[in-house]
Amino acid sequence: MTDPFSSHQSTSPKNRTPRRGGDHRGPRRRRSTIAAAGAASLVAGFVVLTTSTPASGEWIPGPELVVNGSFEDGTTGWKTNGGRETPLVQARPGVDSANSALISASARRNLVLNDAKNTVRDTDAETRFRVSALVRSDNVTSGELRVREVTQKVVTLNRERFRLEAGADWQRVSLELTVERNGSSLDLNVITWDARPGENLYVEDVSMVQMIQEGTNPPPTEPTTEPTPEPTPTTDPTTAPTPSPEPTPTAEPTTPTDPEGTPPTPTPTTAPTTPPPTTEPPKPEPGGGVLTNGCKYSARGIPECGAYFGAALGSNDDPTPLEKKAGQRFGIHRTFWQASQVDAAVRTAEQDLALGRLPWISFKLPTSWEAMASGAGDAWARDIADRLGGLDGPVWVAFHHEPETDGDMAQWTQIQRRLAPIVRSTAPNVAYTIILTGWHQVEGQGDTASYGLDRIWPTGTKIDVVGFDVYNRFGTDRSNRDAPYDLGKEFFEPLAKWSKANGIPWAIGETGYTDATAKADSDWLQKTYDQLVDLDGIAMSYFSSSLNATGDWLLDTSDRQDQFVDVLRGTPLLPVS
Known part of the structure; x- marks a missing residue:
């Protein structure tokens, strides 16, 4: 049996137990909150952009x-x-x-x-x-x-x-x-x-x-007083529209090209971005920059507000066709690699950065957990960090994501404790991330004791981002629900609470939903992304692949693809020179 909220089957002989879930239905919205970090309080509901009936007068x-x-x-x-x-x-x-x-x-x-x-x-x-x-x-x-x-x-x-x-x-x-x-x-x-x-x-x-x-006397809004001459143009905006052990591509991944069909170069001139605000943007931190939503991000790609949105596709497939439909790049691009595929991983990350995508990479390990915990993989990890450190932009990296039930967790924890300082000291642009199932930490039916965050976390080690892989399995043969799951309430809220208490930014490394959900609630993906933003999550990546999947998560139906594209449009991107 596999974890129904992981995209893939465990490599361990141990079974994973299905989780419970919740029901969520919400109104269809016309407003999309792009950034909500730093607010004094969090809004649990959704804003409906309609005109309310006035108390008196027209x-x-x-x-x-x-x-x-x-x-x-x-x-x-x-x-x-x-x-x-x-x-x-x-x-x-x-x-x-x-x-x-x-x-x-x-x-x-x-x-x-x-x-x-x-x-x-x-x-x-x-x-x-x-x-x-x-x-x-x-x-x-x-x-x-x-x-x-x-x-x-x-x-x-x-x-x-x-x-x-x-x-x-x-x-x-x-x-x-x-x-x-x-x-x-x-x-x-x-x-x-x-x-x-x-x-x-x-x-x-x-x-x-x-x-x-009518009948009231509110202070009028003052218009901008003076016309302004036509300013110097800025960069091009847009606002138009995952689980698995790292899949092993059968061949080198296709070199991504841009939506216009032109192979990427280190300095593309046509990558769309969301528009920066016309007000004075905040000054970037040294080594960081400003996202297309006007929010600053650090040298390691950690945004002060807003959340990247993107996907993993197939076996590290090219995102260009889906981006072309949206008229916008992915904000984040998840890829998965075996330990021997460092060359391909670095090459793909370089292409992603050239096009304004933040690469989020998962590697399998080159040897056993026991050997890695003893230092056998130190040189391998340092080489990865050194090569990623030479790229022009931030990169996120994880080693052996979703470890639950795959081995001795004490050894896995020691691996993270050992590799994180190597990567972070070698590459100041690389964020060290840990990616867990989320299900084991929240609803693991007893597993929360074994896999609880406080139990398996490499305490005393700087981790830049913690990621979780949670899925909406309504419509699969593993679901006992009669309505789509509310991931925000069931999972994001407790995970975000731990994140805030420990000062570690959180993100969704993998998520997916079925065509049944797409038909039952056409706003499910938008609402889920908005819940993540409202709870200070900094990234969300969809998993559109059949590799080792426990459900049909593919963006291969018009409903799901259109819904994905609609969420993508307007989400923040890295700037492109």
């Missing part, structure tokens, strides 16, 4: 807040994030005015109209706004009207998707939002995904107004 619009939303003053007050490859110009005709904004692609990029300064610079929680724009295109495309609520450590997306037919009439897209936090600024964008050379986006009549309840 809601009426206040003064216009957008600078030059009719583009009568050229492109003053606006910028495009694609640089010279997506120039922004004034065009004719408009609809309500004589002019419009036109963004055209000379290379394959997202087309982004971005307010040069955040349209609202400072506002209070519970303030309501209505936002709209007219859009059209000479080609078939899809995109979104988006408002990013930005504070120093939190970014919340409010967005409304649209689809444009080639040469069709102007289409109005609009949304309403309620500000969640005091002191927020509001960053206004109109975006279409993955434009090819020659494709374009027209925008006109961009509007944002504060909604005021």
Whole structure:
């Protein structure tokens, strides 16, 4: 028997016991919280982006807040994030005015109209706004009207998707939002995904107004006072859309290419990213940087807020086709390697970093646990660290993930205690991670005593990240549920509590769900990611593979693939030079 919440069968003759689970159903949401770390309290529910019924009186619009939303003053007050490859110009005709904004692609990029300064610079929680724009295109495309609520450590997306037919009439897209936090600024964008050379986006009549309840006298939101000249373009954004012992590829893994079909180079120019806030970003720590959501990350890739999202695919398969559908890179890319595959692992990590993906690598060990605990693998681990340390960006590494029932846990603990200082002292860009099943630590039916975190943890050793591999097995023959599992409540909450108490960032190294879940709750993956972010988790990786799997986790159905892509869009990425 295998652990139903691990993706793979144990290499140990011992059995793993099925776990219990819980039920969760929630409302369909239109708001996606991208970063919530550092908040004073955690929100257990989900925000529904709808207009609430006013206590008294009607809601009426206040003064216009957008600078030059009719583009009568050229492109003053606006910028495009694609640089010279997506120039922004004034065009004719408009609809309500004589002019419009036109963004055209000379290379394959997202087309982004971005307010040069955040349209609202400072506002209070519970303030309501209505936002709209007219859009059209000479080609078939899809995109979104988006408002990013930005504070120093939190970014919340409010967005409304649209689809444009080639040469069709102007289409109005609009949304309403309620500000969640005091002191927020509001960053206004109109975006279409993955434009090819020659494709374009027209925008006109961009509007944002504060909604005021009739009969009340709230302080009005002040618009940005002065128009700003067109700024220097920034990098290209996007916001569009796992278990196993390390699988042994039958051949060298396919060299990943970018979604545009161009083989990656150390300095790609077309990797999409989510847009940075138009406010002054925080200054990066030495050796670290700033993610595309505006949050700082350390030299070892640990973010101050927000959570990477990505996947492991097949037998270390190329993520490009799925990224191409989303119009965005994976934030994190999980791969699995045998001890003899160091060359391939380093090469893949280098390719991932060139494209803005954070590599999270698991290695099998070159010899027995007993020998490793005595130092037989020290030189091997040091060589890995030395080679990964030469890469241009952060890498996460784990040695023998999901160890429960695979051997003497005291020896495994000693291995981690021995290898972590070697890796961390050799490579300042490499985070040392430990990855456990999570199930044994929370619901192991007696196993929690043997595999409890406090029992097996290498106390006194610096570990950068602890990862857990938990699955939603509703719809498998191992499930006794009549509804999908609530991983956030059953697993994330207790694991996050231990993480906070011990000062060790936590993440989900592997998760998966069945097609039955996708049909029963189309928002399950989004809600699960949001639960992780709300509980200060820093990464979540899906496992789309049949290798040693105990369930059908493959993203091979339209429902699951579309749901994965929808979550991926807008999640934070490493910057790409």
